[in-house]
Amino acid sequence: MFWELNAVGTAFTYRELYQPEHIVIASLKTVPPYVKELLTEFNTVVRDNVYPGGSGEQELITYIKHALSWQTISASPHPTVAGSRNSRSTHIQLLIF
DSSP: OHHHHHHHHHHHHHHHHHOOSEEEEEOSSOOOHHHHHHHHHTTEEEEOSOSTTSHHHHHHHHHHHHHHHHHHHHSOSSOOOTTSTTOOOOOEEEEEO
16 A cells, blocks of 8 residues: 555645656556556556567557657747757656556
């Protein structure tokens, strides 16, 4: 139970402090479904079994690519120079448990 509360508390704290567009928790181990559901309520994505060759490795890569490509598509139709005040960047917070 401590792990679950720690994950939820950490995700909530990061969301409040940094206000990222995406929070992803990557776990080496399988995360119980009820914990995934609880974290989903806090707009936190959970990918478990994230290790070389693990089932979650490709899921995490795919999620990050999707989040980054969505940002590119949803940005202004007029490209801006990086660093200009009109440019937008995607903020993905990756927490590893």
